[in-house]
Amino acid sequence: MTGPADEGEDEGAAADSEDHDAASNEGYPPGTGPGAPWTTDDPAWPVHETAVTWETPFFTAGRDVVERPSGERADYYWLDPADAATIVAVDDGDVLFVEQYRPRHKTTTLELPTGGVDAGEPPREAARRELREETGYSADSLTHLESYVPSGWLRYHRHVFVADGLTPGETAMDDGEAIETVRVPAADALSRARATDGEVMENALTPLLLAQAEGRC
Amino acid sequence: MSRDPTHEWPVIDSVAEYETGWYTGGYDRVRQPDGSEKDYYWAELPDAVVVVARTGDELVFVDQYRPTIRQQCLELPAGIVEDGESYTTAGARELREETGFEPSGVSLLESFDCSTGVLRHRRGIVFAEGLTPTEQDLDDNEFLSVTTVPIEDALDVARREPANDATIEGILLAQAEDLL
Numbered sequence: 001m002t003g004p005a006d007e008g009e010d011e012g013a014a015a016d017s018e019d020h021d022a023a024s025n026e027g028y029p030p031g032t033g034p035g036a037p038w039t040t041d042d043p044a045w046p047v048h049e050t051a052v053t054w055e056t057p058f059f060t061a062g063r064d065v066v067e068r069p070s071g072e073r074a075d076y077y078w079l080d081p082a083d084a085a086t087i088v089a090v091d092d093g094d095v096l097f098v099e100q101y102r103p104r105h106k107t108t109t110l111e112l113p114t115g116g117v118d119a120g121e122p123p124r125e126a127a128r129r130e131l132r133e134e135t136g137y138s139a140d141s142l143t144h145l146e147s148y149v150p151s152g153w154l155r156y157h158r159h160v161f162v163a164d165g166l167t168p169g170e171t172a173m174d175d176g177e178a179i180e181t182v183r184v185p186a187a188d189a190l191s192r193a194r195a196t197d198g199e200v201m202e203n204a205l206t207p208l209l210l211a212q213a214e215g216r217c
Numbered sequence: 218m219s220r221d222p223t224h225e226w227p228v229i230d231s232v233a234e235y236e237t238g239w240y241t242g243g244y245d246r247v248r249q250p251d252g253s254e255k256d257y258y259w260a261e262l263p264d265a266v267v268v269v270a271r272t273g274d275e276l277v278f279v280d281q282y283r284p285t286i287r288q289q290c291l292e293l294p295a296g297i298v299e300d301g302e303s304y305t306t307a308g309a310r311e312l313r314e315e316t317g318f319e320p321s322g323v324s325l326l327e328s329f330d331c332s333t334g335v336l337r338h339r340r341g342i343v344f345a346e347g348l349t350p351t352e353q354d355l356d357d358n359e360f361l362s363v364t365t366v367p368i369e370d371a372l373d374v375a376r377r378e379p380a381n382d383a384t385i386e387g388i389l390l391a392q393a394e395d396l397l
Contacts, residue, residue: 103228
């Protein structure tokens, strides 16, 4: 499925798959991408029916009819957007945040650079591309920190990378996109991310905490 | 772009076009600053609460199958905040229902919007302490077992595949507040 090209800033945006082999597992951490657990059946919880019930340009939604251990069958709903790549980019002691308006939440948010992983695109390459597009910075190296599902009913992974060796350059935003880079000293990054004053910052919190726990920022 | 957090882009239309018992799906047609219009799709569901529950030098985990992602998950207790509940009230209730532990104190660590590219959905993380064992009271759709994990191992367990955001986040937030 091909989404509108101007939705590149959003995680979950449907991706243009022309440049990549969608079936390739190359570059994906174990258990993610084409190897994600929801791509295979679990014999202990048989799926008797699966249907796409709602399609949007951003994501696909559907319903599985699953047999529980008690024998009864029940509906389980899912949303299946593209994977997301989130980048903890540290430059000269500052963490790079991005500020943008989120129409879904009717507020201006401070988040970490994040974007949808194109179909078949290795998450590391998505991280490199999104960092450059949103902030202009090119990274010498990207270190994979973690990949996780946001919750037990969303079928996508967030891949978190730390970016080092940054070189400034031009941003590449699409029409209608307005993303500003905000530099925050690393020592203040967590408290800034948690200063929720009308801001949304879910995508910043876990990546920052992980990077700090590993001494990366 | 305006830095005024009260500034909003005009919403021309807001349409709920898909209903389940679990969430509502729809879109807002929005006029962007350059004058163009665009549809922003969303799935909206009730707030969730995640409970970091400490008993001695261990944290309470639940081990359950998640049919939506088809994975057995070892994770922090969590559930939906019901109408009229606060995060702390809901956290205490979910902890009691899922694990049988009754907390004497529950505090809110943080709350925030999740998966902002897809959802309208907030999550609160609470810390529970002073746990007294009582009876579990599971919903008929819950098949789970309760276990405890030493605090020193909790992050490793949380990061083991299948890793989920809420569990990693809860542990790291509690650590950041010197609660673990």
